[in-house]
Amino acid sequence: QEGNSQKVVGFTLLGLSAHPKLEKMFFVLILLTYLVILLGNGLLILVTILDPRLHTPMYFFLGNLSFLDICYTTSSVPLILDSFLTPRKTIPFPACAMQMFLSFAMGATECVLLGMMAFDRYVAICNPLRYPIVMSKAVYVPMAVSSWAAGSTTATVQTSLAMQLPFCGDNIINHFTCEILAVLKLACADISINVISMGVANVIFLGVPVLFISFSYMFIIITILKIPSAEGRKKAFSTCSAHLTVVVIFYGTILFMYGKPKSKDPLGADKQDLADKLTSLFYGVVTPMLNPIIYSLRNKDVKAAMRNLVTQKCFTQ
16 A cells, blocks of 8 residues: 555646636636736735724734735646646645645635634624724734634644545546645545544634624624614624625635535536536635725725825825
């Protein structure tokens, strides 16, 4: 068994090599999306650092979210673009492990971070007078740090468990990247421990934040409905509408990806594979692209900070 397992020095990523016509179109689409992600999230980070009015917990978390989206897409997009240019792209074992680790870590961190942001909105709306005390710098910085630590820890566990498996023979990953589920399918050993640990991770990183966010918003909505004036209700809701939109898109795509029934029809399997790949591609690039757009459109402070940044640049030149 061990002797065989040394055979695999790398994996071959199929990407869209079965659909060469789609490759060129998707190359352009993904490249443009990636540039928008870098620009949009980069600008958001810049304004949250440079504008003193945005030095609040909400924007600190937002800056973290933007940085996370840049890291998340950078861990996979260059590889995806490369796979469109070189069909049947071979990726060395360590590079595959690194890419798997990064995408898993960023995904898990984002789940926790969105939960932390829901707590921030809950305190702001349900306990506004205590907000400066509850969400002091001594609280919100460790909250963000612990999100990153938790995501990295679970990714280390999942990746090291996956990489200890023996891989012998088939090394073709029917995907654009080293997606952990696609890699586990290739192991020639019992993967029940991996499946169990992934299940536990999903409960902790998907289930718990979703419950937490749902409860937070239940209290937020109850509080908003109690506000006597329509203007007050509108103002209160506008402070959390951007976060709510991001949460719905983020968790909606995850649930859609992992919750939909698999095709039993053998002819449908190829279409199903293509649909799966495109869904995960959509999930990997569209959410990070939408986040800065949603926050910029739904948020007066961010819009004002962006305008200030642009006008300062124009005047200094």
